Amino acid sequence: MAPDILIEDPRWQDCEFERLATRALATTLAHLGLADAVAEISLLACNDARIAGLNTDFRDKAGPTNVLSWPAAELAAAEPGRTPQPPVPGIDGTLELGDIAIAFETCRREATDQGIPMDGHVTHLIVHGLLHLLGYDHIRDADATLMQRLETEILGKMGLDDPYRT
Numbered sequence: 376m377a378p379d380i381l382i383e384d385p386r387w388q389d390c391e392f393e394r395l396a397t398r399a400l401a402t403t404l405a406h407l408g409l410a411d412a413v414a415e416i417s418l419l420a421c422n423d424a425r426i427a428g429l430n431t432d433f434r435d436k437a438g439p440t441n442v443l444s445w446p447a448a449e450l451a452a453a454e455p456g457r458t459p460q461p462p463v464p465g466i467d468g469t470l471e472l473g474d475i476a477i478a479f480e481t482c483r484r485e486a487t488d489q490g491i492p493m494d495g496h497v498t499h500l501i502v503h504g505l506l507h508l509l510g511y512d513h514i515r516d517a518d519a520t521l522m523q524r525l526e527t528e529i530l531g532k533m534g535l536d537d538p539y540r541t
Contacts, residue, residue, distance in 0.1 A: 376401060379417040384479045387420040390493055396420075398533065399501040406529045407509065409462075413469045415447075416508065418501070419476040426478035441481045442500040447473040450510025456517030459510025475504035495535045502529050 378400055380393050396418050404410055419425075423439035430436045430443065448471070450459040462470045477500055486496040506522055513519035527537045 376404065376412070376414045376416070379415075380420065381418070382420045383425060384420060384422040386422075386479050390497060392420045392497070395494055395498050396501050399498045399529075400505055402533055403502050403505045403529050406525070406532065409470070412462075412464070415469050415471045416505070417474040419474070421476055421478055423478045423480040426476055426481070429476055439478050439481050441478060441485060442504045443476045444504040444507040445474045446508045446510070447471040451512060452510065452518075455515040456521050458521070462509065472505070473508040475501065475508065477501065477504070491536075491538075495530075496538075498533065498535060499526065499530055499538045502526055 378396060380396060382388065382392060400414075400416060401410075404412060404414060426443060427437070427439040430438065430440050433443070433445070448462065450462060452459045462472060464470050477497065482497055482500060483493055486493045489496070503522075503526060506525060511518065511522045511525065513522050523539050527539060530536070530538065
């Protein structure tokens with residue numbers, strides 16, 4: 376899997392975004408039994424101004440957010456707390472998963488406010504975004520519990536702390 380990565384804000388270079396993203400995506404796919412899949416994923420590493428525009432355009436919400444995702448297919452489970460439908464490969468065998476955008480200033484501010492390393496927070500948000508592409512969500516309590524458990528397991532495999540530990 377080689378994600379299509381567009382780095383719009385040069386500050387992302389300082390935190391080795393491509394390395395973090397590739398590792399987070401590969402670990403997540405492997406954890407979900409998709410290690411051998413040819414997955415098509417696009418990542419946009421941008422700033423708050425750019426993600427604020429995307430947030431307004433696609434979600435009718437003003438202001439920046441940390442991460443946005445646009446799944447290529449609707450995979451969400453019908454029942455709360457259930458695993459989403461597995462993605463179906465196209466005729467060429469590729470899993471078209473979708474797009475993720477992540478904002479530098481918001482990520483840096485959140486990492487600072489939480490007292491955690493920027494690279495760990497960015498890794499968590501990329502895992503979170505990919506899980507959204509795969510049909511996971513956190514709107515309903517049971518779905519949030521499932522998604523948070525998966526995030527914690529995946530991050531643990533990368534030697535990162537549980538982001539939901541209080």
